[in-house]
Amino acid sequence: MNPTPSAIIDSRFSDPEAGPTPWPEAADALAHAELYWLTTVRPDGRPHVTPLIGVVSDGAMHFCTGLREQKARNLEKSSRVALTTGNNTWARGLDVVVEGTAVRVTDRGALQVLADAYEAKYGSAWHFDVGDDAFGTGEDAAAVFRVEPDKVLAFAKEPHAQTTYRFTDR
Secondary structure, eight states, rough: OSSEEEEEEOGGOTTTTOOOOOOHHHHHHHOOOSEEEEEOOOOOEEEEEEEEOOOTTTTTEEEEEEEEHHEEEEEEEEOEEEEEEOOOSSSSSSEEEEEEEEEOOHHHHHHHHHEEEEEHHHGGOOOOOOOOSSSSSSSGGGEEEEEEEEEEEEEEETTTEEEEEEEETT
């Protein structure tokens, strides 16, 4: 992700006294969230939404999925995704939505960096061995994806404000 995307507040959905959420706050929310919701598109056009864990590395969101899971099959047909995190409160916190393209990570060195990031964030319960182009091998292999953002939305709640971040390099 571009470290300093342009930020525009949408006054239609924001309190009059609100300003745009600074990018470092949105990036921090993405980096420190424990759970994310990934939306992919099924071949027939229906959405598929599922919770998962993820990590930020090299300024971008990453997630993994077993090769036989629905989201992996969806990504074979369409790489467009939305990745969401936040909380379910009305008056506090920050919700963040990343809209973009999921790009498969297959480089062994990059996979090792990501495997280490998962374990550092979530503990040894989420230890991944790195295979040739995925976490693990065989039927238990998990594909790893980097989300290349087109747009990120931040929904602040103190005061309510909707900020759109645009990435000029995409």
